[in-house]
Amino acid sequence: MQKYNDIQNKNGMRILFMVMQMFILLIVFSIIYTSFVAVQYVVEEQGVSGMAYIPVVASLILFPVLLHKYRQMFNKGKMLGASIWTLSSSSVMIIVVYLYIDKLVG
Numbered sequence: 790m791q792k793y794n795d796i797q798n799k800n801g802m803r804i805l806f807m808v809m810q811m812f813i814l815l816i817v818f819s820i821i822y823t824s825f826v827a828v829q830y831v832v833e834e835q836g837v838s839g840m841a842y843i844p845v846v847a848s849l850i851l852f853p854v855l856l857h858k859y860r861q862m863f864n865k866g867k868m869l870g871a872s873i874w875t876l877s878s879s880s881v882m883i884i885v886v887y888l889y890i891d892k893l894v895g
Contacts, residue, residue, distance in 0.1 A: 806863050806872065810856050813879045820883050821849050827890045837893070844889050852882055 824845045831837050855878050863871035 802868060803863070806868070807860070809872070810860065810875060813875060814853070814856060817852055817879050817882055818849075820886060821845060821852075824848075824886050824890050827894060831893050841893060845886065848882055848886055852879070 825842070828841050828845055832839060832841060856875065859871045859875045859878075862874070
């Protein structure tokens, strides 16, 4: 008979959280890459300044920083909050980048 071990459960949840973050990072980075391609198209076709890249580059830098903060939050014991913040910030980041590209192209 195996005894309950809370440390083993925390380690398993930490691994699951990191896998979730890597999966979300891949999704957001693929959308950011698509945004780079869209901005490149707009710069070439419509003659927009290269400054149009700034919001996309900012999202590329900001999102991993946020994920690191959420990982620290998770390690402090706020597991549910860190998971919710990870999912919600990725959703907001995707929506904001899509809205920016829509305004830029349209």
